[in-house]
Amino acid sequence: MSGHDQPFELPAVGLGTWQMRGETAERGVRDAIELGYRLIDTAAAYHNEEAVGAGIRGSGTDPGELLVVTKFPEEDAGREREVLRTSLGLLGVDKIDLWLVHAPLDAAGSLRIWEQFIKARDEGLVRAIGVSNFLPEQVDELIKASGVVPAVNQIAFGPRYYDADVAPHHAAHGIALQAHSPFSENDLAHPVLRGIADRHGCTVRQVLLRWHRAHGVPVVVKSVSPTHLTENLDAAGHPLEPEDVAAIDRLGINPTRGQPA
Structure with a gap:
């Protein structure tokens, strides 16, 4: 077995949908796509895939122009194919662009899930597979055991971590x-x-997004406010000064130990 052919290209800012439900989620996704968001991130555990799918369709944008991301709840290990089929149906898409393991189990448990992810990718049900909330050593274990490199690892990377x-x-x-x-x-x-x-005449939220950009790390951001959605996209293009980035770097209190989102 081998890893993916090339790094997965992610937009600098994508839409997160954690805690967004029903009509609010549908409207938020639709508005975000109309504003220019091209990555839409959800999860089976968010219980909003149907609303997210409705928002995608409501935007009138060809799904082929979007990156649709969903996550598999690790506690459902053993039901990978069933959960994937459910996600595909609720989202109303033929293929998931990026399917993530929502959080790690022990090394053996993560490997069993990952093996099913590889099969789903090889069968064309998903375009790419990755992980979420994995520590570097857990990523290393998975690659060593499977021979397949995750396309993406989605983690809490902000100043706190x-x-x-x-x-x-x-x-x-x-x-x-x-x-x-x-x-x-x-x-x-x-x-x-x-x-x-x-000093920059912007919001703290924009500072945080610009800090991520300075480190070359794309971000998934949850918002249903058109104002915040616009601000988040705008943040991507305005770099911070190197000394600002360094000052924010020094705020870290708990490296790499993010919480599942």
Whole structure:
């Protein structure tokens, strides 16, 4: 067996849908796509795949222009194919662009799930497979045991969890690192972040997204507010000063130990 052919290309900012339900989720997805979002991230555990699918269809955008991401709940190990078929049906798509293991089990448990992911990819049910909330050593174990490299690892990467070794580790494997929970997992009132935001004439949220961009790490951001959705996209194009990035780097308190999102 072999890994994927090339690193998975992810947009700098994608839409996260955690805790978005029903009509709110449908409208949020539709609005985000109309504003220019091209990656839509959900999970079986969010119980909103049907609404997300309705939002995708409601946008009028060809699904082929989007990256549709969903996650498999690790506690459903052994039911991979059933859960995948359910996700495909609820989302109303023929293929999942990126299917992630939502969080790790022990090494043997993660490997059993991963083997089913490989089969689904090889059968064309999903375009690419990856993981979420895996530590670097857990990624290494999975690659060593399976011979297949995850296309993506989605983790909490923000200042609270910043570890300078994480991005180079993933890059060395050709794994795209993607960040979740940039706002909920960080202190938006922190004086360092507020000071940088004031100097740049932007929001703390935009500072956090620009910090991720400075590290070359794309982000999944949850919002249903058109104003915030627009601000989040705008943040991607305005770099921080190197000294600002370094100041935010120093805020880390708990490297790599993110919570599942």
